[in-house]
Amino acid sequence: MPSIFTRIVNGEIPCYKIAEDDNFLAFLDVNPNANGHTLCVPKQEIDKIFDIEDDLYLGLMQFSKRIATALEKTVPCKRIGMAVIGLEVPHAHVHLIPLNEMGEMTFKHKVSLTKEEFETLAKDIQANL
Structure with a gap:
């Protein structure tokens, strides 16, 4: 059965898309630790980060850096x-x-955004790519 991220990549589940190319997709986390929490995924479903072929792994890091800068x-x-945790999906x-305090990296601290806030945030990040 495809993962939830594969279903997002395939367009079966909507997302707040930031960017995509032939190999990767970036979208806002709908259960964010902080405003702007973004996920970068390879379009190819691979369970573990270190099972990714070297070129694709390096591409994921370059793609993630571009998104982080924006x-x-x-x-x-x-x-x-x-x-990179990898246990939940x-x-x-x-x-x-985006960090202002260490607690935002614990995955215990969550924030809530409305649909409109997610949409505006995604567009604002896209504008900075």
């Missing part, structure tokens, strides 16, 4: 944190989280 220009923060992904 995110930092958009969301006021001290820096963009990056995490069996599809490799990178979390990019």
Whole structure:
């Protein structure tokens, strides 16, 4: 059965898309640790980050860096944190989280946004790409 991220990549589940290319997709996390929490995923469903073929892995890191740069220009923060956990969804992904305090990286601190806030945020980040 396809992962939820594969279903998002395939357009079966909507997302607040930030960017995509032939190999990767970036979208806002709908259960964010902080305003702007973004996920970068390879379009190819691969369970574990270190099972990704080297060129695709490096491409994911370059793609994530591009998104993080735009995110930092958009969301006021001290820096963009990056995490790869991989336990909750069996599809490799990178979390990019705007940080003002360490608690925002614990995955216990969550914020709520409206649909309109998600849509506006996605457009604002896209404008900084």
